[in-house]
Amino acid sequence: MRNEDVRIVQKALIKRGRKIPDGATGLFGDQTKAAYRAEQLAQGFEGADADGIPGPTSLATLGRLTGMFRLDGAGAPSAGNGKLTLGQVTFRDPGDESGEEAMRRYARKACQLTHMDPRFGVPALATIAKRESASNSPRFRINTTDRNANGPRVADGHPQNCSRGATQCIPGTFATYHQAGTATTPYDVVACMCATVNYVRHRYHVNESGSNFAARVQQADPRRSPHWY
Structure with a gap:
């Protein structure tokens, strides 16, 4: 294994x-x-x-x-050691900065918390943020049009399951891969990026350092065309 x-x-x-x-x-x-x-x-x-x-x-x-x-419920280690229930996810937007340079700063912090080498993690996460939310532009912090846009209305006025945040986490995924010590809202850029790191490690077998991040996740590779992840 x-x-x-x-x-x-x-x-x-x-x-x-x-x-x-x-x-x-x-x-x-x-x-x-x-x-x-x-x-x-x-x-x-x-x-x-x-x-x-x-x-x-x-x-x-x-x-x-x-x-x-x-x-976790399946008997496997929860990578972020901060797993939440869906009910514990919050939806307050802290108004984090937008722009590519801001995304790189947030990505460095996310790499520090998840023990990923910033040489690989920062460009990968910044690329995902650029493609998923226009680097956390207020207009694109939530997706209300794709197939995930369903469920009861929550505190931000939108369906619960909408993808949110800089790297567009579905709240259920954010809860499962939440990083201990980070905010409980996917609108928080560092929390959203940490959950993304934990998710791609589990789903796409991205290694600890992140050296294969761009190779494993097309959306993180600026040399390839955008692709959902």
């Missing part, structure tokens, strides 16, 4: 002092299995219960002890 969930678990194991010589590669191989077995033993599991294969109890404990993740 190779995905971002594995990478999150590996980083948690390393934080607990378990040895993974190759580091957090996102690949669940023999090194990670041995490290996870060591973690199970440290948690008090014995015999066949300490087999190096993650189970819900040991995995939840690992997340709690390190403060790096919690399990």
